[in-house]
Each structure stands twice: as structure tokens, then as C-alpha cells.
Amino acid sequence: MRRRLAPEALVPGVALAALIALLPCRVLAQGCAMCQTALNGPSDPLSQGINASIYFLMSMPFVLAGSVGTWLVYMHRSRSRRRNWEELHFEREGAR
Numbered sequence: 001m002r003r004r005l006a007p008e009a010l011v012p013g014v015a016l017a018a019l020i021a022l023l024p025c026r027v028l029a030q031g032c033a034m035c036q037t038a039l040n041g042p043s044d045p046l047s048q049g050i051n052a053s054i055y056f057l058m059s060m061p062f063v064l065a066g067s068v069g070t071w072l073v074y075m076h077r078s079r080s081r082r083r084n085w086e087e088l089h090f091e092r093e094g095a096r
Helices: 007-022 033-038 045-095
Strands: none
16 A cells, blocks of 8 residues: 655655745856847847747747636536536426
């Protein structure tokens, strides 16, 4: 039989991971060397195009998660409405 970890045992590990993730790191914020040398500034059309493509790529996981979440909420609500309607319908038929 497999032993499960208690939630108290996970707290130090999660806290350490959150601390490491939230610490500022200059090396990770620099970007790649090729992008930095190829772009000439914020008014450059190439720079604007690359920025637009980065925004597009960053938004796709949120769009996907939002779509799945919306679908799950819709399915939950429609099932609960159907269940309520069936209960009401069967109660009325039983009263006849």
C-alpha cells in the first residue's frame, strides 16, 4: 500500500519553490542575444512585429484555459438545470 504525504510535509517545499520563483533574476530577464542585437528600438517595425507575436503566443494558453473553463461551467449549469427540471416534472406527474 502506498503512503500519502501529509499536507504539512508539502508546505516547506512549496514555500521554497515559490521563493525561488519570485526572486528577481537579471540573467533570465535579458532575453536572447540575437533578438537584442537584431532589434533597433521600440519604433522599429521589426521590433513591433516581434512584440506582437510574443503577445499572441503568451495569450494562447489563457485563451485555451478560458475556453475549457467556460465549457465546464456551461456543462455543469446545464446538467443542474436539466436535473431540476426532471425533478419538477416527475413531481408534477406523481401528483396527478
